[in-house]
Amino acid sequence: MDNMNKDINSMPKKSLFSMQIDLKKFEKATDEEKKQQDVMSESVSFFKDGMRKLSRNPLAMGSLVVLILIIAAIFIVPHVVPYSYSQIITVNGKRDKSAANMAPFEYSDLEQEYMAEGGKVFPHIMGTDEMGRDYFVRVVYGTRVSLSVGFFAAMIVLIIGVLYGSISGYFGGKVDLVMMRIVDIIYSLPDMLMVVLLSVVLREILNVDSIPMLQKIGTNMISLFIVFGLLYWTGMARLVRGQILTIKQNEYVLAAKVSGAKSGRIIRKHILPNCVSVIIISAALQIPSAIFTESFLSFIGMGVQAPMPSLGSLANAARAGISVYPYKLVFPAVMICLITLAFNLLGDGLRDAFDPKLRR
């Protein structure tokens, strides 16, 4: 055995053109060599890779943390703070008329008396408003209303835009042409004017009082949603159509078709996963835009129904006493700023992390 091995090892150097087999190449691999073949890192899915990229972006991560904190706050705070958004502060069962327009962490005379007697009063973290309601709770509720308005508007845009865009993009041809001309026309309508116009009309003709759930948010918000459903989806529809048209032409879709995949499978497995990130990002960016629209409507007096607050209506109401109580404008304004900023930065970060076209 030993002898034979030696023989192999000491084989004469083969000439360049010799057919002689180099037996070394056919030896069993040692453990060390096998190890080299092991996959060093786990295979990374598209989602994981994107998340890793996102986690390296400090601005986007900061925005994510801020948003999570805000969302946690709007759920937790109403349970912790003993005031409600529409309730005038009452001390010991008595309405406290002196508690209006207090500065942050100030206590009214009645409250101070009550505290001196040993009662406990929850501090007014942001003071109170002109009617003696706790401002902190109102800002929190306002954030809740503004965020949900933004969220629902984004959902409406998402649903209509994705359906319309994918029908148009998938069928192509004449259907696409007609559908896109309609989009062109709707797109060139001046949206803000239409929002105002429809709000003016709908507040006269809509009767929401019969439906208690809608009654709380008021006609103006319903008309805001209607306008979003009528006008704002065009951008989304164009985006989805464009995505589907480009993805449809890719080789892997052709390969899937050649290997006999049905169109349902192609849409599910090939087209949707490739455009879903772009769609979600652009839907997320609708939220700040809807919050902006809502605050604009509040400014011209067509925001949410009182006493329900929204950030826009709070900021607008605060303008009246701006020189005396500037903090009442500052709190809701900072919240609007934080939310839009966080959504925009997070959206940019997500786009950088998930948009395959940006990878170089």
Add this chain to the structure above:
Amino acid sequence: MGKYVVKRIFLAVVTMFIVCAITFFAMNAIPGGPFDGEKAVSPEVKAALEQRYNLDKPVPEQFVLYLKNILHGDFGISLKTGRDIKTTIFESFSISAKLGGMAVVVALILGLFFGSIAALTRNKLPDRLIVFFSTLFASLPSFVFATLLLMVFCVQLGWVPVWSVDNQNYVLPVIALAAYPMAYITRLTKTSMLDALGQDYVRTARAKGVAQWKVIFKHTLRNALIPVITYVGPMTASILTGSLVVEKIFTIGGLGAKFVDGITNRDYTLIMGTTIFLAVLMISVNLITDIVYKIVDPRIKLD
């Protein structure tokens, strides 16, 4: 090119017609006629009034008549003040146009300037500062920004006088109006400038030894301008809607303030008139921008 222009004009006309139709039928859907107001009018007077304003005719016919009147520039009279809406619009629009025009110029100049600086000092301090402030301005509602400006510079510091008919100081309203478009143009210019700086012809120019300022102005900025042109249409819309807010806050009697007044007073003919006027204005600006864009950049293929 000619085909494109014709198509674009056709689309604009269709859009204008749709705006008129939406406005007319939406306003018609509001229950109650314009003369069911506070004061009771005798039936004869009411009938006479309705005949005068064609309200006795069927709705489609009213619409055709309304369109005809608009084409003649006749928007009817205000329900609250009784004034001719056309004169109201033109009087107040001259103020708004002045304000908006100045805001456009300020936004364009400063936006291009800051955007170029940001692109040229990429990832350095000036770039970071500019990006921070442009993001901040873009995430502040205009009425909050305008109120803060008014409070700080008019009331607290007293640097700028409050707006009055004799003392028309445009500084603060223009800043308030220009802030958002300026922030947007800054970001737009930065990206397109960075894109242009990476092009081969810029490297060639540098390799030839062309002076830095010449590279920037002749080779980069000119090409970076093209995407900015596309923003002119949306910018007009944003400045017009912004003027609703800014004029109200600074108590300037422009068209925007008239529109908001019309909404608060439920002055439907005024709302109709201003909506159609502003919409036609925006659609025309969009049309012109699209055509100019096509002329400026022959690379762009618009189907």
